[in-house]
Each structure stands twice: as structure tokens, then as C-alpha cells.
Amino acid sequence: xxxxxxxxxxxxxxxxxxxxxxxxxxxxxxxxxxxxxxxxxxxxxxxxxxxxxxxxxxxxxxxxxxxxxxxxxxxxxxxxxxxxxxxxxxxxxxxxxxxxxxxxxxxxxxxxxxxxxxxxxxxxxxxxxxxxxxxxxxxxxxxxxxxxxxxxxxxxxxxxxxxxxxxxxxxxxxxxxxxxxxxxxxxxxxxxxxxxxxxxxxxxxxxxxxxxxxxxxxxxxxxxxxxxxxxxxxxxxxxxxxxxxxxxxxxxxxxxxxxxxxxxxxxxxxxxxxxxxxxxxxxxxxxxxxxxxxxxxxxxxxxxxxxxxxxxxxxxxxxxxxxxxxxxxxxxxxxxxxxxxxxxxxxxxxxxxxxxxxxxxxxxxxxx
Amino acid sequence: xxxxxxxxxxxxxxxxxxxxxxxxxxxxxxxxxxxxxxxxxxxxxxxxxxxxxxxxxxxxxxxxxxxxxxxxxxxxxxxxxxxxxxxxxxxxxxxxxxxxxxxxxxxxxxxxxxxxxxxxxxxxxxxxxxxxxxxxxxxxxxxxxxxxxxxxxxxxxxxxxxxxxxxxxxxxxxxxxxxxxxxxxxxxxxxxxxxxxxxxxxxxxxxxxxxxxxxxxxxxxxxxxxxxxxxxxxxxxxxxxxxxxxxxxxxxxxxxxxxxxxxxxxxxxxxxxxxxxxxxxxxxxxxxxxxxxxxxxxxxxxxxxxxxxxxxxxxxxxxxxxxxxxxxxxxxxxxxxxxxxxxxxxxxxxxxxxxxxxxxxxxxxxxx
Numbered sequence: 001x002x003x004x005x006x007x008x009x010x011x012x013x014x015x016x017x018x019x020x021x022x023x024x025x026x027x028x029x030x031x032x033x034x035x036x037x038x039x040x041x042x043x044x045x046x047x048x049x050x051x052x053x054x055x056x057x058x059x060x061x062x063x064x065x066x067x068x069x070x071x072x073x074x075x076x077x078x079x080x081x082x083x084x085x086x087x088x089x090x091x092x093x094x095x096x097x098x099x100x101x102x103x104x105x106x107x108x109x110x111x112x113x114x115x116x117x118x119x120x121x122x123x124x125x126x127x128x129x130x131x132x133x134x135x136x137x138x139x140x141x142x143x144x145x146x147x148x149x150x151x152x153x154x155x156x157x158x159x160x161x162x163x164x165x166x167x168x169x170x171x172x173x174x175x176x177x178x179x180x181x182x183x184x185x186x187x188x189x190x191x192x193x194x195x196x197x198x199x200x201x202x203x204x205x206x207x208x209x210x211x212x213x214x215x216x217x218x219x220x221x222x223x224x225x226x227x228x229x230x231x232x233x234x235x236x237x238x239x240x241x242x243x244x245x246x247x248x249x250x251x252x253x254x255x256x257x258x259x260x261x262x263x264x265x266x267x268x269x270x271x272x273x274x275x276x277x278x279x280x281x282x283x284x285x286x287x288x289x290x291x292x293x294x295x296x297x298x299x300x301x302x303x304x305x306x307x308x309x310x311x312x313x314x315x316x317x318x319x320x321x322x323x324x325x326x327x328x329x330x331x332x333x334x335x336x337x338x339x340x341x342x343x344x345x346x347x348x349x350x351x352x353x354x355x356x357x358x359x360x361x362x363x364x365x366x367x368x
Numbered sequence: 369x370x371x372x373x374x375x376x377x378x379x380x381x382x383x384x385x386x387x388x389x390x391x392x393x394x395x396x397x398x399x400x401x402x403x404x405x406x407x408x409x410x411x412x413x414x415x416x417x418x419x420x421x422x423x424x425x426x427x428x429x430x431x432x433x434x435x436x437x438x439x440x441x442x443x444x445x446x447x448x449x450x451x452x453x454x455x456x457x458x459x460x461x462x463x464x465x466x467x468x469x470x471x472x473x474x475x476x477x478x479x480x481x482x483x484x485x486x487x488x489x490x491x492x493x494x495x496x497x498x499x500x501x502x503x504x505x506x507x508x509x510x511x512x513x514x515x516x517x518x519x520x521x522x523x524x525x526x527x528x529x530x531x532x533x534x535x536x537x538x539x540x541x542x543x544x545x546x547x548x549x550x551x552x553x554x555x556x557x558x559x560x561x562x563x564x565x566x567x568x569x570x571x572x573x574x575x576x577x578x579x580x581x582x583x584x585x586x587x588x589x590x591x592x593x594x595x596x597x598x599x600x601x602x603x604x605x606x607x608x609x610x611x612x613x614x615x616x617x618x619x620x621x622x623x624x625x626x627x628x629x630x631x632x633x634x635x636x637x638x639x640x641x642x643x644x645x646x647x648x649x650x651x652x653x654x655x656x657x658x659x660x661x662x663x664x665x666x667x668x669x670x671x672x673x674x675x676x677x678x679x680x681x682x683x684x685x686x687x688x689x690x691x692x693x694x695x696x697x698x699x700x701x702x703x704x705x706x707x708x709x710x711x712x713x714x715x716x717x718x719x720x721x722x723x724x725x726x727x728x729x730x731x732x733x734x735x736x
Binding site for chain 2: 084108111113115138150153155159176179203208227234235240241243253254255259261266289291299300304307308309312315317318320321323326362
């Protein structure tokens, strides 16, 4: 972190985000959900999807392309499934309610899944599986997003960073939680690099001729202009199996769009036919699997915990002292960040000031 | 293919495999299922999982570590879920029946999933989602396998190649089908390289110190001896996000083992405490999602087809004429191989002769 980074207690930032949302017209209960999901990201050390994204929601709500009041409409339902229309409301609120619905169905019938259309950016995908984990279930969520990944042998950003999130309870305090874009890196991480004024590593992003791009600001501006594309997990071409990352991104696109006849690929760009800003109309998919329908929960937890412990205890590569399992680093971040506070870098401080001034939030005395 | 490769009609090879299985004591119906799943792999051009694996099944059945008669026991069941014990029977038969069960549950309740324990190698994971696709559903299957992938920062083979298979119907003749190991490459591909006497590319496999290994025979012998490990999708370390491939492999291990309190990691090595061969006791997980519970099937197919067409039509990297979507290459292989026959390389011809002689299958006149 640069010298002028300040650390703000998570509770203070969560309150601040709640206040920003309510001032923007988000109902209290919904503002609470939204702030809670955003701060969960900061606490887990995922700086890209928490307070760092608040300005984006602020701008969109101000511009009228994301609605502060969320009309969560269940348009179709079966014992285990539902289709929801989010009507361009708050992505976090839509995600939270959709996952609740999937969990409720899994409680009753063993499995539950919900497909969502016309939603907005919903924060970290990993938040939703954790809701299922708390209920003793396996949780799963995916979402599509603005075009940024190029297909294998292609150079145009077509697929979103399309993350896959999967969580499972264990017999340890830290649950198993995988939450990752199907590209090598993702937009949020590039936004963090941009705020820190750092270049992007070679091999993560390509230009229209397939050459590597490393200027982070140029890259971020390039997705919408079609001059930069993220490479899928596995990289460019087939030699390191980049078609697998591309295929996984396509699975996420199908699950997120096809089960609700929604928008997809460039239909999610957020830019209308005349270059005007329009809602992103994202699609999500949520699933809960009730473990008790298969085996006693404590047996599942023990098996899963044992798998993770054996992985961690296995032989290390020389120079490396520790093997991690998914979710461990973030779990430890949370303990640390609750104590230390959330790092707020200079460019983010500017954003916060703009929102404070814009909304007349005079009650906050930040140290910048 | 080397000069002495011969091409055998798929039907002939399927019959041959059926005969091998029935002579080994597999009941007729089960032999039919097993041969059908194996030939599906050869037809799709996946040489690693078809006739090329027959000798492995032959050896195991002869050695008594895989049973020709499959006791498919449903040990627990709910409206949408089941746990099955395969009692060390035929992996293909267990997989086929488990997927049927998941499909049946999805027909009735919208979703269905089945966790399996004590199974054997079940062939290409992609066969099972295709069963669901034929019924107008999304299909999903994963399996664990003998240890071969090292965790990020580790060098010991711990996780199987743990493939993820996902299929969805489209409005085209070719369905979407993703079927890929969570490592960069997989055992079967290395077995094909070994039969062709070719080296393994740098970056796919590491030694106990984390250095690259390229001698294919040394690698294949090395997994069980713990002197070689596959690298996860994304490669070694974190720089190209290898932890994502490792995390996906862990998800597959959890889904395959924890929902049925089964064996995992080195418990799947097939080697007992005194170095003797024992059943692999693999676990699988199958899921079917009934599309009609969400949207009319033709709408789903149209959206999915449109996603795939737009991906294929997008801008190509200079030097590349075509962008593929998952399952396309294999679909075209099938059309070609049905005409040309299945390629059988020299080392595979030897295996076939051993089985012909061993079982007295005198009716076959192969051109080698």
C-alpha cells in the first residue's frame, strides 16, 4: 500500500455504505443487505468488490440506470426451481433474496436453484454460497458480466469475467470457499492495480492482434472500446489448455442467461444503440444442495475437512512454506482486517469524498 | 499417427469390446452399456478413454479388483437426491444408472442429483451429461480419480485429474459439451503420448522439487511412485492463477467424496497397505436440471445456440481461421471417425491381441 493509504474500521465503512445507499433512496433493509455484502468483500481482502465499487453503484443509481428500489419478481416457480426478474434493481438485494429462495427449496426438497434476469452487479459471488454453508448446505453461484474475456483463438472481449463460486461446510471454523473469475485475472483486480498505478503482468490481457497488453489504464478503457481482452484461465491458445477457462466461462454464460431467456455477451455491455448508458441486465444462477439429504452433516464436514487437511499437509515446493485451500487466505484476512481496518488508497479516498459531498454526509470524520 | 496405425470400423470395435466384457463375465445388458460408453469416447476422438482403456478394465476384472457383475445399491434417497454404492462393479454401468436416476428425479421435481461411492473408472465424464441433454436437460458430472495433481505450492500428486463435464442442448445439431480435467493435461492424454513415444510439453508436469518433467513414460510411472505430479489448470504457482485449477479440482473431490462419506485423495490410489492392488473406490457426482422447469425448452436452446454462434463469429487472432465452442471438435470427429474408422496404434494392437488370445475371441480378423 502507498504511504497515503488510511485504514478505516470495517463497521464505520459499512455504516458509511449504508448511509450512501439510503440517501440514494434504497430502502433501509435493502441498504443493510447491500452494505453487508460489500463490506464482506473488503473484510475478506478482496478490495475490488467492496467499498472500491461503491462509487460505481452511486453513479449508476444517480444516472437512473440502476434502481434503488428493487422489485424482486418471481416469474415462474417449481418445487426446486424459480426464475426471478430483478427489474434493474440492486444486484446484492436480488442475489440475497434469490439465494434465500434456493436454500428454502433445498430445505424442503433436497435441492434448489434460482435463475435471475435483469439484475445488476451483485458484489462478490462468494457471498451467496456462504449463505448456504451457514445453513449446512453446499452453495453455488455464478454470474455473467460485461464482455471482457476473448474466446480461444479470438481477440474480441465477448464473455464476462464470469466467476464460479462454490462453498461447502467443514469441521473447521473456516469453510471451503472457491470464488474465482474464469479468466486469469478480473476487472476488479485491474481496477485495484490502476488505483495503485501499477502495470498488468504479461499474459493476462491481449490486444486485437493477440499481443500482450500491460498498461492497466489502457486495458480498463479498452474492454468497452474493444481494444483489450482478458485471456481465459489457461491463457492464450491451446498449449496450456486455455480452452478450458474459455469453456468454463461459456458454462457460466449459459447458466446465467439461458435459463431465464435473458441478455448475454454484448447485450450486457451497459451501452445502448446510441452510445448511451443503459442497465447491464446481468443474469445470475444460484443453487443450494441440502447435505442432510445425502449424509449426516457432521460426516460431510469431517470428510471435507480431512480432504483439506491432507492437501495442506502434503509436500511443499522448495521455497514455499504453506499450501492453502480455497477460502483460507480470505478467512485469515477477515480476522486481520477486523483488527487493522480496511485499507483505503488515495484514489478511493477521492471517490469517498465525492460521495460524502454529493449526499451531504457530514457526520463522517475520515482521516484524509 | 505412425505408419502402422490401422483404422477399424467403430461398430466392429464396439462389438469386440462387448465380447471382451461378456467373456469376462459381465452380463449382456451391462456389457452393452460399457462398450457403448467406451466407443463414444473413440468416436469423439478422445483416444484416451475408449478402446485404449479396455486392457485396463480387462486386467482389473481378471485380477478380481473390479467386479464384472455390478451391484448398484441405492443406500439413501430423497425426492431429488440419492446415494449409491457401486460395490466395486463396472464404473460405466454405475455411471449410466446413476445418471438415469438423476434424470428421472429432475423430470419429476425439476432437479436431481446422485452421489456414488465404491465405483471404478467410468470412461469419459462427458457421456453422462449427454444423456441428460437427450432428455432436454442440463447434465453435469464429476469424478475423482487416482492422485495425480499437486496443489499450488505443492509437489506431491494429491488430487485426481478430477474432470468437470457439463452439457446443454442447443438449437443446433451439436450440443454444448464441456468435458475437461482440472489439470492442464490428464493421464489418458499422457498414455496416448506414451503409445506414440512422444515427450510431454514443458509446464504440464513437475517433479518433487517443482522442476518440469517431459519424459512421458517416466511421468506415467511417477504418479504412483510420487516422483511426478500434474500441474493444475493455470500452471505452477500463482502468477497465471494455477490456484484456480487446484481449487476446481478440490471442488470435484468434495462433490465426489463428501456426499457419500467415501474414499478420497490417496485412498483412491488402488494400492493397498502392503503394496497390493485394491479397488480404486472412486466417487462420482451426477446432476440433471430440467430446463422446462425454468423456461420453454426451445427458448433455452435458442439462447444457448445464439451465445455459441456469437462466440464463433467473433474476431479471430491473426493466423487462426476458426473459433470453436465446447463439443464442436468432438462432434465433427464423430462424423469423420464413423466414416474413417477408429485409429488403432501399434501398442494398442498388441493389447488387443493379448485380449483376443486370452479370451479365445477367434472371430475377429483385424488388419494387424
